[in-house]
Amino acid sequence: MPLLFWTLAPSLLLIMYPPVDPVIVRFGPIVLRWYGLLMAVAIIVGAQIASRELTRKGQKADDFWDMLLWVLIPAFIGARLYYVFIQSPRTAEGVRYYLSNPLAILQIWDGGIHIFGAFIAGGLALWLYARIRQLPLLKYLDAIALGLPLAQAIGRWGNFINQELYGPPTTLPWGLQIDSDHRIPPYQDLIAYPETVRFHPLFLYESLWNVIGFGLLFWISRRWERQLKDGDLALLYFIWYPTGRFFIEFLRTDSWFFPGTPFNVVHILSLIAVLGSIITLYRRHRSSQPHSV
Numbered sequence: 001m002p003l004l005f006w007t008l009a010p011s012l013l014l015i016m017y018p019p020v021d022p023v024i025v026r027f028g029p030i031v032l033r034w035y036g037l038l039m040a041v042a043i044i045v046g047a048q049i050a051s052r053e054l055t056r057k058g059q060k061a062d063d064f065w066d067m068l069l070w071v072l073i074p075a076f077i078g079a080r081l082y083y084v085f086i087q088s089p090r091t092a093e094g095v096r097y098y099l100s101n102p103l104a105i106l107q108i109w110d111g112g113i114h115i116f117g118a119f120i121a122g123g124l125a126l127w128l129y130a131r132i133r134q135l136p137l138l139k140y141l142d143a144i145a146l147g148l149p150l151a152q153a154i155g156r157w158g159n160f161i162n163q164e165l166y167g168p169p170t171t172l173p174w175g176l177q178i179d180s181d182h183r184i185p186p187y188q189d190l191i192a193y194p195e196t197v198r199f200h201p202l203f204l205y206e207s208l209w210n211v212i213g214f215g216l217l218f219w220i221s222r223r224w225e226r227q228l229k230d231g232d233l234a235l236l237y238f239i240w241y242p243t244g245r246f247f248i249e250f251l252r253t254d255s256w257f258f259p260g261t262p263f264n265v266v267h268i269l270s271l272i273a274v275l276g277s278i279i280t281l282y283r284r285h286r287s288s289q290p291h292s293v
Contacts, residue, residue, distance in 0.1 A: 035158035046151025078121020079113035138230035145237035159203035167200030167251035209244035242270035
């Protein structure tokens, strides 16, 4: 998608309210939803970028497409389980709801997946697949890291249509209006928070951060191609994305936080990812730096 779209996105939020119906079309029991369609588009776009990057690096595109399904399924399972059991609030609307209604865990079309769960489960699946098929894991990680930010940026707009992933009230001009049926406590109180109240569009913040990250990684991959080692792009991604996510998490209203603190599990995982990637990147290139005499 052109960068102009994300430049105009804050204004579009005001024009596009109320959001379109989450359901595109129904064919009896078969329902096509915008959330699922945007996720599919995101995967295709990200996969195309990764495939072309691997081809540019001398790898076979067919090997990547063969691997994709074996990684995507565990990644989606991990993303859903992480959201249900770690990210969702410890309330009747959160994890207690899923424990009382186990079938709801399968209803990912209503939203509720978490990228960190996908990292863990999908990463393990990719490592195992690459080991079995004897594929260069680091090259694959770099290619995926290049396509992933743009895929994430596209997929986040499914949260807009579902009226989810918003923060606390704001008076900023790009504040997002949320229907009362889609509000979470305490914003369901229309006396304290009338329908005119607007909320931080966290999905938009993350989408913009990911678009910038994609542009930055793409530029680095071309500008410093000779200096980069296999795995460096993946490390840069795990510096860039978790840094933005760390700060966005402070505005989350639908997460479980450690009691009495503004921190949750994502903050810990983000710090580990960022610090670990910075240290690893430094150590990998320290020996190649010229020594002063």
